[in-house]
Amino acid sequence: MDIRELQRLDAAHHLHPFNDNAALARRGTRILTRGEGCYVWDAEGNRLLDAFAGLWCVNIGYGRRELAEAAARQMEQLAYYNSFFQCTTEPTIRLAAKLAELAPGDINHAFFVNSGSEANDTIFRLVRHFWAVQGKPEKKAFIARHNGYHGTTVAGASLGGMKAMHGQGGLPIPDIHHIDPPYWFGDGGDMDEDEYGLLAARRLEDRILELGPDRVAAFIGEPIMGAIGVYIPPRTYWPEVERICRKYDVLLVADEVICGFGRTGQWFGSQYFGFQPDVMPVAKGITSGYIPLGAALFSDRVARVLREAGGELAHGATYSGHPVCAAVALENLRIMEEERIVERAREEIAPYLARRWAELGEHRLVGQARIAGLVGALELVPDKPRRSFFPDRGRVGALCRDIALRNGLILRATWDTMLLSPPLVITPGQVDELFEKAWKTLNETAAELGK
Ligand code: PLP
Known part of the structure; x- marks a missing residue:
């Protein structure tokens, strides 16, 4: 696959939804090629843990024949x-x-x-x-x-x-x-x-x-x-x-x-x-x-x-x-x-995920970690003890999202809130992986912000 050529064609002919298309054309779009369970792979061969289930939708995971x-x-x-x-x-x-x-x-x-x-x-x-x-x-x-x-x-x-x-x-x-x-x-x-x-x-x-x-x-x-x-x-x-x-x-x-x-x-x-x-x-x-x-x-x-x-x-x-x-x-x-996917998500995954999510809530950059079942958010704030917001709303969220991608993790950002919605079939081991990658991402985001 000629990635550069595909990116050129994408920039020339494809308008992406909910995107600044001019900025995306300059940056080059990421091309995804394959998925299995909770992971997707891009054309460069990077394996990404998809903590967003595509767009809140791949509930049973990728690759079910x-x-x-x-x-x-x-x-x-x-x-x-x-x-x-x-x-x-x-x-x-x-x-x-x-x-x-x-x-x-x-x-x-x-x-x-x-x-x-x-x-x-x-x-x-x-x-x-x-x-x-x-x-x-x-x-x-x-x-x-x-x-x-x-x-x-x-x-x-x-x-x-x-x-x-x-x-x-x-x-x-x-x-x-x-x-x-x-x-x-x-x-x-x-x-x-x-x-x-x-x-x-x-x-x-x-x-x-x-x-x-x-x-x-x-x-x-x-x-x-x-x-x-x-x-x-x-x-x-x-x-x-x-x-x-x-x-x-x-x-x-x-x-x-x-x-x-x-x-x-x-x-x-x-x-x-x-x-x-x-x-x-x-x-x-x-x-x-x-x-x-x-x-x-x-x-x-x-x-x-x-x-x-x-x-x-x-x-x-x-x-x-x-x-x-x-x-x-x-x-x-x-x-x-x-496969009792909903029951398993409720009984086995949700309680463990909630515990690990609360640990992320301890991070100095996180004002609130909220979660219900397998959907959650980390609200990033400039000043943890206070419920305040970054002045230039969205900049820190975008930075955190990009750092997460570099760390092999897909999290969506809305303004400065990081959103979680993994496939329901995520395992406890993958929850741990998610936690490690998210914690590293928060540390690196804080470092970039000089915090
Ligand atoms: N309603 C809600 C709550 C949604 O989150 C969405 C999409 O994210 C929609 C409706 C629209 O669905 P679709 O994108 O399939 O048109």
């Missing part, structure tokens, strides 16, 4: 058919039924798409439709959180609360309202965490009352806010949000695109926090990232209206319920169940 075989079998038998013409395929049906079995409570109905972003677009439209066909077309406002992430389509990015995304393309679209997220480390002051959780949840009630409950269709939130820096809400937050949604008949949408399929050590993030959503977008871990697939999952109540009162559902994509993607998802879920 069974998934490739499931895709090949389905491609040979019937590579494609749609679900439009009063027909569908066996894997699509079986996957919908499997999701109904795994999803909590009465979430029993799936609408398939290709990604988490499209799942959120689907939800945005179908939730409004749900209220409209019941004679409540005014009940169409969505409440979401500042700095939340719900994808990159127009509705997904509007529901998300990322200012940089809103700044490109004139978002958000109308009638989407954002409230402050539950971020105790940055916002909680001297408050007890549980007390702060209630306060943060009640921001939702205030906004519902301000808008009028008859105008509010749904509240959407990630059980744990991932992209902004793994904000793990206090235990009190979600049950209070659920109470408020029920009180005002506002649908509760749990965006499970990251948390779904075992990330927290439970199958879904809502189970980790003990609340019951009405609607759940899922993607990523549904296929462990081996092939694109997303779904909008609905409760019996919502689906009954969409099925019976709504007439034709004027929504769908060529690849809604693609049989190859469904076959891969089924194989992924079969492996997860048969």
Whole structure:
């Protein structure tokens, strides 16, 4: 492989998502060639411990031949058919039924798409439709959180609360309202965490009352806010949000695109926090990232209206319920169940990882080490005893990320927070390796900063 030539072609022809493309072209992109378990290799032959599971998605680890075989079998038998013409395929049906079995409570109905972003677009439209066909077309406002992430389509990015995304393309679209997220480390002051959780949840009630409950269709939130820096809400937050949604008949949408399929050590993030959503977008871990697939999952109540009162559902994509993607998802879920991957992550890995993560929290550069199951963050700070931030936000995080790569470790940085989301199949020995590499990386980052 001619790496320099590939880098030249990449710089000339490929626009990378969420990148400063000019800077990347100057630096030269890293080309990945192979993966196995928790490791990936780049074209230069470097082996990297992937502590981020690709992009929060490779839950069963790289290189599972069974998934490739499931895709090949389905491609040979019937590579494609749609679900439009009063027909569908066996894997699509079986996957919908499997999701109904795994999803909590009465979430029993799936609408398939290709990604988490499209799942959120689907939800945005179908939730409004749900209220409209019941004679409540005014009940169409969505409440979401500042700095939340719900994808990159127009509705997904509007529901998300990322200012940089809103700044490109004139978002958000109308009638989407954002409230402050539950971020105790940055916002909680001297408050007890549980007390702060209630306060943060009640921001939702205030906004519902301000808008009028008859105008509010749904509240959407990630059980744990991932992209902004793994904000793990206090235990009190979600049950209070659920109470408020029920009180005002506002649908509760749990965006499970990251948390779904075992990330927290439970199958879904809502189970980790003990609340019951009405609607759940899922993607990523549904296929462990081996092939694109997303779904909008609905409760019996919502689906009954969409099925019976709504007439034709004027929504769908060529690849809604693609049989190859469904076959891969089924194989992924079969492996997860048969090998007890979620249970093992919860019982064997999460407690050990939490212990080692807390040790990293002792480092002089770390203001807070937070973790829930197999998702966590290290908040880097200039002045450990105080909850403060570096002035030029993002510079230290990028430095730390680059040093980690040099040390053979993939950690993502959001501003100056280092994010953790390893494959669920990580072993205790690999947790130790992660710890050693992360500790060395923190030391070298501190040294570069003269600390
Ligand atoms: N929702 C959440 C919580 C996410 O983290 C993401 C992606 O990271 C999305 C939605 C969008 O999913 P996708 O990138 O598959 O479109």
